Amino acid sequence: MAVVFVMLALVPRVVCTNPLAECAINDPLPVLHQYYHSGDLIIAGILSQIFIFSNAITFEKYPSEELNDELFHFSASWTYLSSMELLSTHGKFIPNYKCDICNNLVAVIGGPNSYTCLQMATVLCIYKIPQLAYGSAPTTKNKNKAGFIHRMFPSEDHQYRGILQLLLHFAWTWIGVIYQSEDNTENFIETVLPVFSKSGICVHFVERFPKQTLSSDIIEMVGEAYKTLAVVVESTANVVFLYGEIQTMMTLRMMSEYAENEGIPLKNKAKVWIMTAQMDFTSFPLQREMDMDFLHGAISFAVHSEELWGFQTFLQNRNPIAEKEDGFIREFWEQAFQCSFPDTSGEKAFEDICTGGEELSTLPRSVFETQMTAHSYSVYNVVYAVAHALNAMHSSQFKHRAIANGGRQQLLNQQPWQLHSFLRSVSFNNSVGEKVSFNSKGELVTGYDIITWVTFPNKSFLRVKVGKVEPVDPPYDGFIVDEDAFVWPSRFNQAQPLSLCNDYCPTGYSRSKKEGKPFCCYDCLPCPEGKISNQKDMDDCVQCPEDQYPNNKQDLCIPKVLSFLSYEDPLGTSLAMFALFFSSITTWVLGTFIKHQDTPIVKANNRNLTYTLLSSLLLSFLCVFLFIRRPEKVTCSLRQPAFGIIFSLAVSCVLAKTIIVVLAFMATKPGSTMRKWVGNKLGALIVLSCSLIQVTICTLWLATTPPFPDLDMHSVKAEIVVECNKGSVLMYYCVLGFMGFLAVISFTVAFLARKLPDSFNEAKFIAFSMLVFCSVWLSFVPSYLSTKGKYMVAVEIFSILTSGVGLLSCIFFPKCYIIVVRPDLNKKEHLMKINK
Template sequence: MLLNPVVCKSPNFKCSIAEPLPILHKHYHSGDLIIGGVMSQIYIFSHLITFKERPSKEVFEEILQFIPSWTFHASMCVLSTQNNFIPNYKCDVQNNLIAVIGGSSSEICLSMATIVDTYKIPQLIYGSAPMMNKQFEALFSLWMFPNGDHQYEGILQLLLFFKWTWIGVMFVDDDNGERFVQNVVPMFAQNGICFDVIERFPTITYFNDIDEMVSQGIKTYSAVMRSTVNVLIIHGEIQTMIFLRMIPDLSKYEDIPIKSKGKVFIMTAQMEFTSLPFQRRWDIDIIHGALAFSIHSKEVLGFKTFLKMRNPTLEKEDSFTGVFWEEAFECLLPTSRVDLQVGATCTGEEKLETLPASVFEMSMTGHSYSVYNAVYAVAHAMHAMHSFKCKHRPLIDGQRQKILNQQLWQLHHFLRSISFNNSAGEQVSFDPNRKLVAGFDIMNWVAFPNQSFLRIRVGRIDPQASPDNVFSIHKDAIVWPSIFNQAQPLSLCNDNCHVGYSRVKKEGEPFCCYDCIPCPQGKISNQKDTDDCFQCPEGQYPSHGRDFCILKDISYLSYKEPLGISLSTIAFFFSFITAFVLGIFIKHQDTPIVKANNRNLTFTLLISLLLSFLCALLFIGRPNNVMCLLRQTGFGIIFSVAVSSVLSKTIIVVLAFMATKPGSNLRKWVGKRLASSIVLSCFLIQVAICTVWLSVSPPFPDFDMDSMTEEIILECNEGSPIMFYCVLGFMGFLATVSFTVAFLARKLPDCFNEAKFITFSMLVFCSVWLSFVPSYLSTKGKDMVAVEVFSILASSAGLLACIFSPKCYTIIVRPELNKREQLIRRNNF
């Protein structure tokens, strides 16, 4: 094996690879150099930033060539004799390489694949999967890493769950990082996620680029940490944590007001907690409250016991354990190859459990779990292949062993189809794309002042679950960064638009940045950040804050409200007065003042006025079919009779005066027949108009939902407005003619002349109804009905008062004037 699956768990790397390059050469054998090479550029950058030192050009150039060249070298070493590096020759038949497990970064995986795929050796990759351009390179690779699309979908669901729409991204400048930006970031944008900053981690390729690398790194960190986002996605690899840990320290030297503790990091599963030796005592509060995706794992039984048994004196063939031991416990082993023997001496009895988690974790991480499963996958595949060959190749033992050794490349076929349950009780298998069939855990990192931390599982991405259960999160279990005081952080371009407001895009800004404007009149918004306000359903109206709808009350002119009570009281009062006047005239019907002005017309007029007052009551109360049919038609017919009676009285007065002239032929027209004809003809015309109205489009009860904001008006729909105005128009015509005739006859010399009183009554009547039209059209709801009732009462009261009050005064108060002799004497005078 290239890497020990247990010892090479990711936390164990972090303290043993940060020494300057000469020491790296002394301490690492070929297999370990693959891991050590990942950290070389990080070491340069951190050394320059933290200590302001520049490595020599020779050392730097050696470092730049360290990653690919030594990865190739290490890969070739495992193919050669154990103790001698002889490329393309394998002299030690006791150790046969059957598979390679390794690749903590995509760069190392690709370099390893260049060598091992040439020999058709299966490579199980547990870190970042590289983008392999050649199909041959990927043919013998299996990924102990689930499909990355599930992780990106999980990140999106996490952002949407917490409503984080204003975020930043930092990514490693490699093929995987570019793929993330090109493919995944647009997917986030389509789901309403905006990006304030998208920055690369600094990289370097030439010695002359050191200053530019440092400058670019400072610029990148400054842009990210000055951003207003509270959520930052870190798309990196195993070594990316070293860069993150430099952020708080960077502000001390570059005077950057970094607010790293005010951001929630969302880290991809390719990352792991890794650090350099000089970072050992650095504050790790920057990771406190971070949310990290991790390959789904379970605690393996016996793993902690295994770790407690580790001892550098027992690991004779594993030089890595000794190097790690010295770095972790800050001591030197007696067998150390370091020239300068300084510091305490390691006894080998030190306990791993006493180390803080930032140096060594006693629990199995996702990467370690992948390596663990990879080892057993190879073992199960070997067993399956051996069983297959034994079953189908019944050869003698020597020939079978020879074939087995010659055709080990066939192991890849069995690896792809392997499926087994590991000791933790979970199934291990690969999908058609040779990727591990598994999900991701969402871990919450909680840091402590003693440089230790915990990973708390707070959620999961399970692609095999039902669609509703693929993403799960327990937000109450999450510990947020200290600055948020354990309140869920918000990451928005601006504050949410509250209910009652809608958002409008800011010009020149991302779509997540917007202004909030109040909902227009008549509309509401009952959710935050709505793009548009909407009308309330029919029968409801917006609240004062325009944030919810209120059920409208049904409104009509009722007898129970003050206005209805007042109008009905007035109607009954004038009805009583009219009945009283009618009684007086009936009682004194034989007196000259009653007989002189056509007694029948007087009674007809009084009865029609009485009915007019009572007709006003049809407009008060809850409308129904009968009321709606009788309301306007009854009012129109009754008022037509009343006005036609007044017109008839006026015409009779004029004709009577003209008939008294000598030789006049008009005497035959003066009489009851003419008066009755005028009233009857006007009555029949109005009845005809109302009949047509009721036949074509009769009035009906209706609900007016729109006229009033807070009420539903229960009213009588006129059916045909044209017919309604025809009824009013005919009454207006009669009133105009009556007023004109009465005005011309107002000065006729007759003691019983009613013309002047009729003139005043018609003046009142016309004034009321002329003012009625604009008032009726400008009011809504029950006020409209009240205007019509008032007009009916006012015009009727005007006729009653102007025509009959003088006569009643004479009959009741001055009865001496109601005598024929008195009238004749006054006439002669």
């Protein structure tokens, strides 16, 4: 809007009277008779149907010096006065008296702020005159007033939904709100902000602009805004939602200038201003030279508009000297070009003389915009809407018509209230082909343009359309933006600003609410083990699928690999080689004993039990190969039972050997009855009975809950462990328990018989071997339970090999030494000599 003539926005702009008598009725929209544009305003008259004049009559009756101070500040008294003048005879202010019947008032176009419309309605609603508001949509609880106000303004719900979509689109969840203290603000605070909050938008502060007062109080007004300005500057919110009307821009510019003068770092902490469609660029004359950088990168919503054909040509042809009936244009011209007309009464405001030939295109946009603005477009449409409504009312079959003046038609006895229903139902296409119509609430059916502001050092600016909000109802949002077209404040180096209470939680972290803070403020906690967050600012981490695991940063799930102890694994290869080696040693020992079976040292220790023990040790080493491969149904069924039975056989052989040694010593005493128990039958009975018990346990295990191949997804982070599920852990520990029971008994008996006086007494070797055996399997239990995956199998194999080697080395290596290295000691004479 023009920087010099704010008063144009204060009182009803356009008065629409009934058609001129000489105009043709059947042609409602001939050429435009008159345009008047002042930044955001067109005042247009349609020759055939509408005669339009502004409140310039006020300037004819009252000195401008007395008027400016009031009009500059939106005085209600002058609005009431202008409204009353519309109802009086032209040029004679006599309330409720009118004698020029040729100019009956039928509609008033007013704006651009809500309270001006309401003040206007206070007078005009008494006469039921239709009022069309082209700016802010006035809200009133007075049904009498509301019924006569038609809004050339789309639904504000669409605008607020568009603003919300804009905030969510750029993830601006931490904003500030400033509002102008006006009558319609209460509805905004109570209804709109809670909707924002439910959608995830936090409001850091809600501050109020001071209400505009008389010019003498401007400094005081700006001073009151200091606290608001301090809150804005200190806030961490980079986006500020500005809710106001057309005059709010003046206050905002004044605050920006005040900040510079007071040294407040507003430029260094520039904000992204989001402004509603009710606002537009407006200024006091004294703000003409003020800096506009604070608007660079601002975003505003505006009622959808298009450039009208022929509008630029019309502006170029404006001449304030030729315009006799337009009381505003001369005042505007002097202020815009800072000159005075020669015939200006009183003291000249400017030294330069106005010629009337000055070109509007040379003015910076901060003084005068030559492009069609949203408010101007609305006024253009509302003039045509009234014209169409008048035509529709005239064409109705219920109109009383009369033929006069040589066949010309003339409307008789039209009343203003009759126009209301026709205004509600009016629908037409304007000159640029856009449809103009109203919804059931009397709101204009159109959308909003999203504008970004670009400022220049010469105090000029440019509005760039970067998106739009279509007039659609939920669940559709009708929100469209072009991100690349946005211009951001210089502070952000043309990068999209962030407006968050705190930085985004990076991937691998989740949000955690801060106590006592708004929900947009949160801490970032690392994802727990097994979970990831692959997006920023996730409320919670998500669990990876069972066959995947998180990477080190916990922002990606990686497929797990199958894991089992195999021959390709170095650990599996090493254990297999040890098993083969010890199997070979055992085979050699067994062969040595068979080869020297008739020697005293072999015969003295029960050859059958020795062969059985060596065979069981050989099988125990070989059963290791059941563990080193991918588990299958057969191998799983054989692993643990085979291991349990073979070791039970080996331990029962050791137990039998120990018992026979004890009985043999006792049988050597005179009169002993133990001789009948000494022999191969006792050893066979012990071995068979102990082995049978273990076989029974294993058979019961296989018959009820046998082991089976299974996949363990959870034990190892990065692996799917292919294992043999034991089926019944109780049965598994029963097998180990029985084997341990035999080992403990064998160790106890051997320990007690270790000092018996016999050269061939192997009880001391058995005692030491069973000590090794028990130690290995006692340490096996915690080691087995503390390992995972294939290492559990490796621990069991290691225990099998270690316990087998313990029995083999402790019991048989001393005998092999005598048999192989010292055969001279393996003679009956030598042994008898030692016994003596």
